[in-house]
Amino acid sequence: MDCKHAHSLMHDYLDNELAPDQILLLKEHFAICPTCKEHYDQLERTELMLFGTKTQHLEPISGFVTANIMASLPKKAKQRVWLQWVKNHPAITVAAMFFMVMFISALSFWNQDRDLMVKGPDLDKLIIEGDKVIVPKGLSVAGDLTVQNGQAEVYGEVNGNLTVIDGSMNLASTAHISGQVTKIDEAMSWLWYRITHLFSEVSYR
Amino acid sequence: METRLALLARKGDQRAFAEIVELYKDKIFHLAYRMLNNRHEAEDVVQDTFLRVYKNLDRYDENQKFSTWIYRIGTNLCIDRLRKRKPTYSLDAEMNDQEGVDGYSILPSDDRTPESELLLSETQQLIRQAIESLPAKYKTVMVLRYLQDLSLQEISDVLDMPVTTIKTRVHRGREYLRKKLERKL
Ligand SMILES: [Zn+2]
Ligand SMILES: [Zn+2]
Numbered sequence: 001m002d003c004k005h006a007h008s009l010m011h012d013y014l015d016n017e018l019a020p021d022q023i024l025l026l027k028e029h030f031a032i033c034p035t036c037k038e039h040y041d042q043l044e045r046t047e048l049m050l051f052g053t054k055t056q057h058l059e060p061i062s063g064f065v066t067a068n069i070m071a072s073l074p075k076k077a078k079q080r081v082w083l084q085w086v087k088n089h090p091a092i093t094v095a096a097m098f099f100m101v102m103f104i105s106a107l108s109f110w111n112q113d114r115d116l117m118v119k120g121p122d123l124d125k126l127i128i129e130g131d132k133v134i135v136p137k138g139l140s141v142a143g144d145l146t147v148q149n150g151q152a153e154v155y156g157e158v159n160g161n162l163t164v165i166d167g168s169m170n171l172a173s174t175a176h177i178s179g180q181v182t183k184i185d186e187a188m189s190w191l192w193y194r195i196t197h198l199f200s201e202v203s204y205r
Numbered sequence: 206m207e208t209r210l211a212l213l214a215r216k217g218d219q220r221a222f223a224e225i226v227e228l229y230k231d232k233i234f235h236l237a238y239r240m241l242n243n244r245h246e247a248e249d250v251v252q253d254t255f256l257r258v259y260k261n262l263d264r265y266d267e268n269q270k271f272s273t274w275i276y277r278i279g280t281n282l283c284i285d286r287l288r289k290r291k292p293t294y295s296l297d298a299e300m301n302d303q304e305g306v307d308g309y310s311i312l313p314s315d316d317r318t319p320e321s322e323l324l325l326s327e328t329q330q331l332i333r334q335a336i337e338s339l340p341a342k343y344k345t346v347m348v349l350r351y352l353q354d355l356s357l358q359e360i361s362d363v364l365d366m367p368v369t370t371i372k373t374r375v376h377r378g379r380e381y382l383r384k385k386l387e388r389k390l
Contacts, residue, residue, distance in 0.1 A: 015372065046386055051351055073259050
């Protein structure tokens with residue numbers, strides 16, 4: 001092998017692209033040619049120095065962070081952010097939509113119904129005077145009683161929950177209510193009532 | 206994985222794009238800094254690179270490695286800047302093995318502070334200057350090969366040139382740097 005051939009092989013060797021038998025030939029040449037050996041050593045050291053600079057620490061100007069780069073991008077995709085979020089969180093989105101629909105319908109419902117409404121069993125045995133709903137003494141209502149836009153006066157028994165919506169309640173000392181007594185007079189709590197009841201209804205079905 | 210991020214980003218996923226930025230901003234900064242030897246310009250290149258990537262996500266071919274694509278964009282931006290910098294500078298002028306001209310004087314000075322300069326060893330400074338003095342086409346392959354650790358094949362993909370051309374350039378670049386660094390070797 002002459003020096004010219006050796007020279008081209010040493011670059012291939014540094015590129016890791018030399019076959020083992022050729023590496024052997026190259027090394028044989030190095031053994032008899034100190035000039036090529038020295039040349040190769042210099043190239044190898046050059047390469048090591050180059051690779052060495054890779055680890056050199058380079059500090060970009062402070063604040064050169066991902067957030068800043070992101071902020072510098074055009075805003076055209078901005079409108080799609082919320083849509084993207086919807087795509088990424090389908091369950092939450094459905095829930096949010098559901099609550100929104102609930103909220104709107106519940107609010108309108110709450111605003112619409114200004115008339116007295118009574119819901120429960122044994123309605124015919126209750127005494128209704130104007131907006132006053134009376135559970136007389138000795139009467140036992142066999143279930144939940146709901147009064148909306150009125151005053152509930154209980155002297156007897158309610159074997160269930162008593163709920164008064166947007167009204168007042170008056171429980172006599174003789175009154176006995178086996179379930180929960182709830183008074184709702186704000187749109188938000190009405191909403192909450194609707195939602196919790198809807199869920200319990202759904203879950204019991 | 207980057208390909209997946211790119212596809213997500215294409216659909217408008219900002220978080221995926223932020224992850225791409227996080228993965229590549231330092232790499233592109235190093236590449237640009239070594240190519241241009243100027244912090245501000247390097248940062249501009251990083252910004253421009255991500256801007257181009259962002260705008261061209263639709264054109265990204267997912268069969269291609271994402272790293273190749275982003276390196277290509279970054280490298281081209283650097284080369285453009287080098288070209289604008291020295292329109293009459295002959296790329297091969299210094300490859301004639303006649304080192305009479307000191308290449309450093311015609312290059313724009315970096316905005317390095319004297320303090321940061323002190324942190325670099327004399328050898329490291331010498332290497333930096335040697336790389337800086339390389340003609341653009343050799344500088345590009347040397348930076349990609351040694352500072353970004355790309356293989357010859359990868360460089361060939363990035364620059365869209367035959368591997369044999371890349372090999373020749375690496376060989377010549379190596380010889381050039383060896384000569385520049387001779388007194389340190
Ligand atoms: Zn020889
Ligand atoms: Zn040589």
